[in-house]
Amino acid sequence: MDDIEILDQALTFHGHRCWASTAGVRIGLAAIRALGVKRAGAKELHAVIEIGDHHGGMCFGDGIQFTTGCTFGKGNIEKSGEGKFAVTLFDKASGRAVRVAYRPTLQPRIGATPFMRKRAAGVPASQIPDEEQLEVVHLVWDAPEDDVMTIGPVDARDWSEPEEVVRFVVCPSCGELVAEPYARVADGRVVCGACSGYPR
Numbered sequence: 001m002d003d004i005e006i007l008d009q010a011l012t013f014h015g016h017r018c019w020a021s022t023a024g025v026r027i028g029l030a031a032i033r034a035l036g037v038k039r040a041g042a043k044e045l046h047a048v049i050e051i052g053d054h055h056g057g058m059c060f061g062d063g064i065q066f067t068t069g070c071t072f073g074k075g076n077i078e079k080s081g082e083g084k085f086a087v088t089l090f091d092k093a094s095g096r097a098v099r100v101a102y103r104p105t106l107q108p109r110i111g112a113t114p115f116m117r118k119r120a121a122g123v124p125a126s127q128i129p130d131e132e133q134l135e136v137v138h139l140v141w142d143a144p145e146d147d148v149m150t151i152g153p154v155d156a157r158d159w160s161e162p163e164e165v166v167r168f169v170v171c172p173s174c175g176e177l178v179a180e181p182y183a184r185v186a187d188g189r190v191v192c193g194a195c196s197g198y199p200r
Contacts, residue, residue, distance in 0.1 A: 010066035016125040017133035019110050022140040024063020027100045027149050031089040034098040040069030043076045046090040046159045052083040060085050090159040097157040105147040
C-alpha cells in the first residue's frame with residue numbers, strides 16, 4: 001500500500017478529513033521509517049503520544065494509531081497528556097526509539113482556512129464541505145517534511161512492558177465483568193468501581 005492509500009484509509013477510519021489526523025499519518029510514517037520497522041501487527045512497537053484530552057488536536061492520535069499499528073485496543077499506545085503533537089515510537093526488538101514532533105510552521109495558513117474558522121465557531125468537522133476539509137489535508141500532506149515535523153535522533157531506549165492483567169471478577173452488584181485491578185472492596189464485597197461509590 002502506498003502512502004496516499006494509507007492516508008485515504010486513515011482518514012476514512014478517523015471519520016473526517018482534517019489537518020491534525022493528516023499530521024498524525026505523516027508523523028507516524030516518518031517514525032516507522034526512522035526506526036526501519038513495519039507497522040505493528042501485535043505488540044512489536046509501543047507509542048507514547050503527547051496529546052491530552054478534550055482538544056481539537058486529538059485527531060492526531062488516530063493518524064498515529066492507523067500508521068503505526070499501535071492502538072488502545074492492543075494496549076501498545078498511551079497518552080502522556082501534555083497536549084502536544086508528538087510521538088515517541090519504541091521498537092521493542094532493537095531497544096531503540098525515536099521522537100517525532102509536529103512543527104507549527106503551517107499553523108498561520110491552517111488557521112486562516114474556512115475549515116478552521118468553522119471549527120472555531122463550533123461546526124463539527126464532518127459538517128464542513130469536503131473541499132474545505134481537503135484544503136487543510138493538502139496543506140499538511142503536500143508540504144515539505146521540514147515544514148511539518150522534526151525527527152529526533154534514533155537512540156537506545158528499552159520499553160519495559162507492564163504485566164498484562166488477564167484476571168477478571170463479576171461485580172455482585174451490577175453483574176458486569178471488571179478487570180481485577182479496577183475492582184474495589186466495599187461493605188466486605190469485591191465490586192466494580194462504579195458500584196463501590198469510591199471516586200475514580
